[in-house]
Amino acid sequence: MYSVQHIIETALKEDIGPGDITTNNLIGPDAEGRGIIIAKDSLVLAGLGVAKQVFEYVDSEICFDPGHKDGDILKHGDIVMEIEGRLRSLLAAERTALNFLQHLSGIATHVRSYVNVLEGKNVRLVDTRKTTPGWLILEKYAVRMGGAHNHRMGLYDGVVIKNNHITVCGGIKKAIERIRKNTSHFVKTEVEVSDMEGVREAMEAKADVVMLTHMDIGQIKKAVSLISGKIVVEVSGEITKHDLIPLADTGVDIISLESLTQLATCVNITMEINEVF
Template sequence: MNLKKPQVLQKIKMALEEDIGTGDLTTESLIDSGQISQGIIKVKEEGVVAGLEVVELVFSTLDNEIEFEACVDEGARVRAGGKIAEISGATASLLTAERVALNFLQRMSGIATTTRKFSDLVADFEVRIVDTRKTTPGLRILEKAAVRLGGGFNHRQGLYDAVMIKDNHLAAVASLGAAVDKVRNNVSHTVKIEVEAETLEQVEEALRAKADIIMLDNMEVNLMKEAVELINGRAIVEASGGINASTVVDVAKTGVDIISVGALTHSSNSLDISFDLVGSDNNGKTA
C-alpha cells in the first residue's frame, strides 16, 4: 500500500493504547503467559480486502514474535467464508490485539468494497472515481489507501497539496476570476488550480480565468452535459455532489473526466470480518 509507516504506526499505537489502557483485564486473568495459539481471519460477506498490512503491524506492534501470513492479496475480491489470513503466537497477544486489528481491517475493506462497486459501474467510460476529504479524523491516510485498493483514485490529501476554490472562498472575495488570479500569484507554477462551479456562468468565468480543473458541483445531469460541451477540453472536468450508485453511470455519460464521491469514505459500511482461534497449546495440551 506504500503507507508511510511512522504515521501509520503512530495511529496503531494510539488505537492499542485506547483499547488496552492499563491492561487487558479479561485476558490477563484467564490466559497463561506461555500459552501459544493459532488463529484465522475470515470474511463473513463478499467484498474487497484492504488493510492486511495494517493488521500485521497491529499484531507485531503489540508482540513482535507473532507470525502473520496473508492468504490473499490486498485488494482481492473474496467470497463469504473465505480465509484471508493466518496468525500464530502468544494467545494473550492475539486476544488483546484482535479488536484493534479487526477495526482497521473492517473499515478499510468496507471502503475498498464500496469503491470497487463504483469503479465497476463506470468501467466502460474514460473516467476516474476519486475520494474526497470527507474522511474519519485521524484515519485519512488509511481510508485513502483503501480507496486505491478498491480501484479508485485519491483527490487531494489535504489543504496543503492542491488548490480548490470553493463556494465559501468565492463568497469572501470579489469574483471567481479575481480569486484565480490571486491564487496563481501566490502558489508555484507547478500547482493546478481547481474551481468549483454551480452554474454555466461560473463555468464560463472559470474558463476565462484559465482554471486548470473545473468542478461541476451539484449540477443536474443535463446541465452537466452542457458544461462539458462548453469546456470542450480546455480544463479537466470533475463532477461532484451527492453522486451515488444509481446516478454515477448517468454522470459518467456526460463526458466528465473525474467523479468525486464523498460516500466512499463517509458512508461505507464496514465489511463483516471475524478472527477465530483454531488451536492452542498450553504446556503440551491442545484445545
C-alpha cells in the same frame, strides 16, 4: 499529519488501556497458539498490512502467513491470514486488528461496487476529504484498493478554490489571479462553480480544472460542450450510484463522491483460535 503508526498506537491504548483484564487472568504468559482470520462476507480486502502492524506492535514475535493481499476479492469462509504466537498477545490485539480490517475492507468493497458500474466508461472516479477524522490516510488507501482514485489528500497538496474563497476574494478571476501569484507555476488550480456564468469565468481565468457542483444533467452537458476539452471537468455534489452512468455519458473527466467513504459499512471478519500449544 498522523502516521499509520500513530493511529495504531492510539487505537490500542484506547482498547487495552493498562492491560487485558480478561485474558491476563485466564491465560498464562507463556501459553502459545495459532489462529486464523476469516472473511464472513464477500468482500474486497483492505488493511491487511495495518492489521499485521497491530499484532506486531503488541508482540514483535508473532508470526504471520497471509493467504491474500489487499485488493483481492474474498468470499465467505476464505482465510485472510494465519497467525501464531503468545495467546495473550493474539487476543489482546484481536479486536483492534479486526476493527481496521472490517472498516477498511468495508470501504474497498463499497468502492468496488461503484467502480464496477463505470466499467468501460472513460471517466475517473475519485473520493473527497470527507473521511473519519484521524483515519484519512487509511480510508483513502482503502479507496484505492477498491479501484477508485484519490482526489487531493488534504488542504496542503492541491488548490481547490471553493465558493467561500470566491466570496472572500471578490470573484473567480481575482481568486485565481491571487493563487497564481502566491504559488508555484507547477501547482494546478481547480475552481468550484455551480452555474454557467461560473464556468465562463473559470475558462476566462484559465483554470486548470473546473468542478461542476450541484448542477443538473442538462447544465453539465452544456458546460462540457462549452469547455470542449480545453480544461479538465470534474462533477461533484450529491451524487448517487444511479447517477454514475448518466454523468459519465455527459463527457466529464472526473466524478468525485463523498459517498465512497461516507456510506461504506464494515464487513464481517472474525478471528478464531484453532490450536493451543
